[in-house]
Amino acid sequence: xxxxxxxxxxxxxxxxxxxxxxxxxxxxxxxxxxxxxxxxxxxxxxxxxxxxxxxxxxxxxxxxxxxxxxxxxxxxxxxxxxxxxxxxxxxxxxxxxxxxxxxxxxxxxxxxxxxxxxxxxxxxxxxxxxxxxxxxxxxxxxxxxxxxxxxxxxxxxxxxxxxxxxxxxxxxxxxxxxxxxxxxxxxxxxxxxxxxxxxxxxxxxxxxxxxxxxxxxxxxxxxxxxxxxxxxxxxxxxxxxxxxxxxxxxxxxxxxxxxxxxxxxxxxxxxxxxxxxxxxxxxxxxxxxxxxxxxxxxxxxxxxxxxxxxxxxxxxxxxxxxxxxxxxxxxxxxx
Ligand code: CP
Numbered sequence: 001x002x003x004x005x006x007x008x009x010x011x012x013x014x015x016x017x018x019x020x021x022x023x024x025x026x027x028x029x030x031x032x033x034x035x036x037x038x039x040x041x042x043x044x045x046x047x048x049x050x051x052x053x054x055x056x057x058x059x060x061x062x063x064x065x066x067x068x069x070x071x072x073x074x075x076x077x078x079x080x081x082x083x084x085x086x087x088x089x090x091x092x093x094x095x096x097x098x099x100x101x102x103x104x105x106x107x108x109x110x111x112x113x114x115x116x117x118x119x120x121x122x123x124x125x126x127x128x129x130x131x132x133x134x135x136x137x138x139x140x141x142x143x144x145x146x147x148x149x150x151x152x153x154x155x156x157x158x159x160x161x162x163x164x165x166x167x168x169x170x171x172x173x174x175x176x177x178x179x180x181x182x183x184x185x186x187x188x189x190x191x192x193x194x195x196x197x198x199x200x201x202x203x204x205x206x207x208x209x210x211x212x213x214x215x216x217x218x219x220x221x222x223x224x225x226x227x228x229x230x231x232x233x234x235x236x237x238x239x240x241x242x243x244x245x246x247x248x249x250x251x252x253x254x255x256x257x258x259x260x261x262x263x264x265x266x267x268x269x270x271x272x273x274x275x276x277x278x279x280x281x282x283x284x285x286x287x288x289x290x291x292x293x294x295x296x297x298x299x300x301x302x303x304x305x306x307x308x309x310x311x312x313x314x315x316x317x318x319x320x321x322x323x324x325x326x327x328x329x330x331x332x333x334x335x
Contacts, residue, residue, distance in 0.1 A: 006145075038161065056322040172290075191215040246284045277305055
């Protein structure tokens with residue numbers, strides 16, 4: 001699907017979709033636009049989305065839900081398993097007063113009869129105002145966006161990108177530590193196949209941070225991402241030893257080794273338990289730092305760490321709903 005992917009320049013200038021609206025200062029730049037990659041965002045966009053997310057959080061705490069997107073419909077189309085992304089988009093739409101068409105089991109849809117992705121999205125857009133898509137192939141969201149007249153939001157395309165996860169991750173860092181510039185950020189685990197760390201690294205390049213990429217040698221950060229880091233002159237260190245960096249970092253972003261991405265399962269077996277963040281390791285970490293994880297976890301953070309106030313991963317999960325509320329409102333012209 002790579003041939004259909006957009007260049008960085010095209011991503012920054014994606015056309016608006018849907019019925020043209022009169023110019024309105026309340027309409028965000030993302031009104032009617034696909035959300036495909038973090039390359040679409042600049043710092044101003046992020047400041048705006050974070051401010052709306054904070055408003056969404058205040059609104060949820062106070063009222064539970066509002067009718068901002070009443071009459072709007074989201075099609076939630078997932079070709080890969082998901083708990084958080086799928087459920088948080090559904091919750092986001094429902095708390096804004098909209099409706100959801102959930103297609104989480106494509107094996108029970110006409111995809112099982114061989115229906116193509118372009119036909120599936122062109123069908124769903126007859127019923128919905130926006131489509132959230134997760135797909136196992138890199139570039140699938142870009143393909144869908146080329147065909148659909150309604151906005152597509154990329155909820156993860158294979159080992160490619162997971163832009164809404166990167167937004168909620170960055171929002172969580174800002175929310176927890178009050179800044180992004182100047183932080184020392186370690187990404188740990190499966191940096192080769194982990195789309196969340198690819199998207200988050202690219203987004204962090206809009207700020208001034210120091211990176212530590214911590215992985216087994218066979219799961220190093222891809223060279224394409226390292227080239228982007230080098231191009232901005234931001235310092236980075238690669239290591240396979242978490243003990244080398246634990247005392248330094250402000251953010252420890254841990255990821256799962258993704259069994260489903262390995263062709264050779266013996267390679268997975270060799271690295272699956274490479275890192276375990278436990279209370280012993282946390283004793284070496286700074287007093288003011290946070291541990292994050294996109295989840296699901298399968299053993300790389302022990303349950304004993306959950307009660308440590310520095311464990312931010314469940315707050316990170318909650319933030320996902322506020323960020324997705326902000327994005328849906330922005331894309332549908334109601335932010
Ligand atoms: N973080 C994340 O994408 O989780 P799910 O796979 O459960 O959606």
